[in-house]
Amino acid sequence: xxxxxxxxGNPNVGKTSVFNRxxxxxxxVANWPGVxxxxxxxxxxxxxxxxxxxxxxxxxxxxxxxxxxxVTKNFLFYAPPNVTVVIADSINPExxxxxxxxxxxxxxxxxxxxNSIDEAKKLGIKIDKFELQKHFGIPVVFTSAxxxxxxxxxxxxxxxxAKGKYNKKVIFDYEKYENLISEIENKIPDDLFSxxxxxxxxxxxxxxxxxxxxxxxxxxxxxxxxETQQNIPTIRYSHVANAIKEAYSGKSLNIQRTINDKIDHIxxxxxxxxxxxxxxxxxxxxxxxxxxxxxxxxLDGLLSSLSEYVNSFGxxxxxxxxxxxxxxxxxxVLVFIPNIFALFFALxxxxxxxxxxxxxxxxxxxxxxxxxxGRAFISLLLGFGCxxxxxxxxxxxxxxxxRIGTILASPFISCSARLPVYIMITSIFFPNNKAIVLxxxxxxxILITAFTxxxxxxxxxxxxDVPLVMELPRYRIPTFRNLMIYxxxxxxxxxxxxxxxxxxxxxxxxxxxxxxxxxxxxxxxAAYLGKLIExxxxxxGFNWQVGTALFFGGVAKEVIVSTFSMLYGFAExxxxxxxxxxxxxxxxxxxxxxxxxxxxxxxxxxxxxxxxSETGSWKWVVFSVIYSLSxxxxxxxxxxxxxxxxx
Amino acid sequence: MTLDxxxxxxxxxxxxxLDTPIKQRLLGIGLIPNSIVEVVNSSxxxxxxxxxxxxxxxxxxxxxxxxxxVELLEEYIPLTLAPDGEYIISNFIGGSRFLMKMRNLGLxxxxxVKILNNSLYIIKNNKxxxxxxxxxxxxxxxxx
Ligand SMILES: Nc1nc2c(ncn2[C@@H]2O[C@H](COP(=O)(O)OP(=O)(O)O)[C@@H](O)[C@H]2O)c(=O)[nH]1
Ligand SMILES: [Mg+2]
Numbered sequence: 001x002x003x004x005x006x007x008x009g010n011p012n013v014g015k016t017s018v019f020n021r022x023x024x025x026x027x028x029v030a031n032w033p034g035v036x037x038x039x040x041x042x043x044x045x046x047x048x049x050x051x052x053x054x055x056x057x058x059x060x061x062x063x064x065x066x067x068x069x070x071v072t073k074n075f076l077f078y079a080p081p082n083v084t085v086v087i088a089d090s091i092n093p094e095x096x097x098x099x100x101x102x103x104x105x106x107x108x109x110x111x112x113x114x115n116s117i118d119e120a121k122k123l124g125i126k127i128d129k130f131e132l133q134k135h136f137g138i139p140v141v142f143t144s145a146x147x148x149x150x151x152x153x154x155x156x157x158x159x160x161x162a163k164g165k166y167n168k169k170v171i172f173d174y175e176k177y178e179n180l181i182s183e184i185e186n187k188i189p190d191d192l193f194s195x196x197x198x199x200x201x202x203x204x205x206x207x208x209x210x211x212x213x214x215x216x217x218x219x220x221x222x223x224x225x226x227e228t229q230q231n232i233p234t235i236r237y238s239h240v241a242n243a244i245k246e247a248y249s250g251k252s253l254n255i256q257r258t259i260n261d262k263i264d265h266i267x268x269x270x271x272x273x274x275x276x277x278x279x280x281x282x283x284x285x286x287x288x289x290x291x292x293x294x295x296x297x298x299l300d301g302l303l304s305s306l307s308e309y310v311n312s313f314g315x316x317x318x319x320x321x322x323x324x325x326x327x328x329x330x331x332x333v334l335v336f337i338p339n340i341f342a343l344f345f346a347l348x349x350x351x352x353x354x355x356x357x358x359x360x361x362x363x364x365x366x367x368x369x370x371x372x373x374g375r376a377f378i379s380l381l382l383g384f385g386c387x388x389x390x391x392x393x394x395x396x397x398x399x400x401x402x403r404i405g406t407i408l409a410s411p412f413i414s415c416s417a418r419l420p421v422y423i424m425i426t427s428i429f430f431p432n433n434k435a436i437v438l439x440x441x442x443x444x445x446i447l448i449t450a451f452t453x454x455x456x457x458x459x460x461x462x463x464x465d466v467p468l469v470m471e472l473p474r475y476r477i478p479t480f481r482n483l484m485i486y487x488x489x490x491x492x493x494x495x496x497x498x499x500x501x502x503x504x505x506x507x508x509x510x511x512x513x514x515x516x517x518x519x520x521x522x523x524x525x526a527a528y529l530g531k532l533i534e535x536x537x538x539x540x541g542f543n544w545q546v547g548t549a550l551f552f553g554g555v556a557k558e559v560i561v562s563t564f565s566m567l568y569g570f571a572e573x574x575x576x577x578x579x580x581x582x583x584x585x586x587x588x589x590x591x592x593x594x595x596x597x598x599x600x601x602x603x604x605x606x607x608x609x610x611x612x613s614e615t616g617s618w619k620w621v622v623f624s625v626i627y628s629l630s631x632x633x634x635x636x637x638x639x640x641x642x643x644x645x646x647x
Numbered sequence: 648m649t650l651d652x653x654x655x656x657x658x659x660x661x662x663x664x665l666d667t668p669i670k671q672r673l674l675g676i677g678l679i680p681n682s683i684v685e686v687v688n689s690s691x692x693x694x695x696x697x698x699x700x701x702x703x704x705x706x707x708x709x710x711x712x713x714x715x716x717v718e719l720l721e722e723y724i725p726l727t728l729a730p731d732g733e734y735i736i737s738n739f740i741g742g743s744r745f746l747m748k749m750r751n752l753g754l755x756x757x758x759x760v761k762i763l764n765n766s767l768y769i770i771k772n773n774k775x776x777x778x779x780x781x782x783x784x785x786x787x788x789x790x791x
Contacts, residue, residue: 060675061671061672061675061676063671064669064671064672065671066672091702092702092703094701094702094703095676095677095703098677205671229674230663230670230674233671233679234681237677237679260704261687261688265688268691269691270691274691357706361690361706362690362691364690364708365690368694374695465710467669467711468706468707468708469669469672469673469676469706469711470705471676471703471705472704472705472706473704
């Protein structure tokens with residue numbers, strides 16, 4: 001039997017950690033059909049049953065309009081899984097129990113997992129399992145995603161519940177509104193909804209979907225609706241308070257609180273907060289781009305030996321295709337795998353430890369100026385790894401205006417795929433000022449991103465604000481296990497890209513540069529293409545080789561490096577030959593303009609595809625392409641003009 | 648009074664949430680009438696701020712907090728917001744240096760004080776104490 005299991009919970013309660021515990025690394029990431037929220041699924045076998053587990057987006061309730069909450073609600077309501085596991089935070093259970101009550105109203109076959117039980121024990125908090133079971137009428141298990149406690153018991157319970165072992169149902173009483181609720185239930189047509197009580201309650205809470213569908217059947221005074229909208233959640237919280245009063249005893253939470261508050265006092269400090277943020281970002285960069293460099297160099301050595309080895313088999317067209325086309329093309333990208341994994345490792349630490357939301361909090365005022373919230377900051381930050389992940393992470397943003405603004409701005413965040421180009425160009429043209437030049441590119445990247453977000457909001461949304469209602473989770477030491485899975489899930493995307501898009505692009509590039517004149521690049525199709533673009537980019541100081549590289553770089557920015565290496569016939573990272581070749585094409589000034597152009601000009605294929613799928617419209621894709629090309633051209637032109645005056 | 652006007656360190660009770668597009672979000676997260684919320688901290692630029700809602704830290708911009716109507720707790724009134732009347736000092740929000748300073752002025756936890764025309768007097772000896780706004784914000788009173 002296949003048992004479908006959904007994990008539900010507030011953000012930061014440890015949903016993903018429990019999920020990782022349940023399924024290990026065997027998980028895959030896809031999209032919810034129609035909408036743009038990430039769907040993480042995985043499977044495991046237990047007692048001869050297959051558990052198919054879905055990690056739903058974190059929510060506090062099912063009432064607000066955010067995409068995440070709607071997805072979770074619709075999934076549980078329209079396609080209920082066999083078993084729903086609500087993951088609660090044992091230390092701060094209020095909001096978790098609130099969501100639990102909503103879930104119990106929405107679906108049956110629910111299990112409550114009291115997670116972080118290790119922390120609760122350490123703090124001396126006592127929780128009475130049987131009281132909880134009595135109050136909510138469902139099986140309860142104490143789990144710790146950190147120590148693994150209770151995970152097997154949870155699996156046992158899932159199987160038991162799926163087999164129908166527990167079927168008690170507790171009804172939560174809405175006191176003076178009960179009459180109203182049944183009145184509404186009676187008016188809901190039978191063929192519309194089956195779980196009428198839930199629909200009636202949500203109707204009274206002002207749920208948009210149900211109000212749209214039911215307003216022709218039900219008349220209610222706006223005054224009454226306004227009252228129930230506030231009072232139903234309030235009554236629900238009183239049920240929560242009752243359950244906690246009965247089930248919780250032991251020490252209070254003050255110790256945990258003071259440690260947390262002390263760290264917060266420093267990390268969000270009036271004067272220190274922002275310098276600390278900048279310093280932490282600096283460390284992330286240092287780790288990503290310097291500390292792991294020897295690994296990249298090692299990988300590079302391996303790839304060159306491989307290429308040489310292949311070449312030793314002779315000199316026919318297939319061998320050139322493999323060594324010059326595929327190995328050097330794909331290899332040019334593969335050497336950056338250590339950097340990319342390091343970046344996600346660092347981001348993983350920030351996210352797991354709880355610092356990332358603080359960063360959003362500290363920086364919100366600035367983000368607010370660009371008509372975003374501090375949360376968009378997190379999305380944009382991810383863009384330093386890959387713009388696709390930042391475009392995709394905008395799903396967590398509850399506000400449409402902010403989503404569009406962030407999506408359109410994020411391609412200007414300098415992703416790691418652009419790094420190979422920067423490293424090659426800076427090593428050749430600015431060997432003594434590498435760090436400064438790189439830093440300036442990142443600063444410019446941030447400025448243009450901010451400008452774009454503001455510009456998009458001003459033009460398309462008339463400057464409306466975006467809310468910031470966000471939880472600051474307690475600080476925790478990241479677990480190695482979660483970090484590895486996080487790093488692998490995000491980083492493997494890059495490997496996949498290397499295996500598909502870049503693999504194909506390498507072959508195509510090799511073909512157009514090999515034919516029609518059998519390796520004579522000067523007269524190849526590639527040269528022809530570059531020469532076609534040359535007049536347009538001439539004012540920027542770029543020649544046709546640069547044009548060809550930029551053209552192919554539209555596929556994926558890192559392809560620029562492999563295009564250069566093929567056009568000029570130097571090995572990857574063989575900077576002495578590359579230097580000779582490239583310094584004939586570019587002056588330091590136009591090289592800098594080139595870096596800026598690469599930073600800004602059109603989002604790569606994968607990003608454009610993500611923009612299309614996230615916004616659901618070609619309009620934004622077209623806007624993004626035209627806007628970014630114009631910005632890139634204008635900026636580079638300004639740099640060349642000013643640079644040539646000075647130098 | 649609205650939540651954005653409450654000084655840092657103060658606990659207050661929520662009265663009502665005005666009709667805002669994020670009302671349901673706020674209710675779901677636990678900002679419900681009659682619940683007690685503490686203003687914990689502010690970001691470096693003063694906006695947004697963090698609030699303790701049941702044991703969770705929730706951030707709100709001042710523009711959002713201004714949609715939440717609150718009332719002072721009888722036993723937890725910051726000096727800056729206390730109307731004329733008699734009070735007992737119930738708490739100080741500050742470090743040991745602040746406490747020392749207060750003690751030198753004759754103010755400690757349990758001291759009975761009186762507020763008259765926005766001025767602070769110690770009831771015992773009718774001594775007038777003048778304090779800056781920043782210090783006043785850190786003194787918490789309970790109504791007698
Ligand atoms: N001590 C402890 N930490 C946990 C536990 N579960 C999760 N965490 C930590 O809590 C943080 C948030 O966990 P995550 O799974 O990302 O939460 P999600 O937002 O609900 O998916 C991470 O730092 C986890 O390592 C637990 O049972 N015990
Ligand atoms: Mg998660």
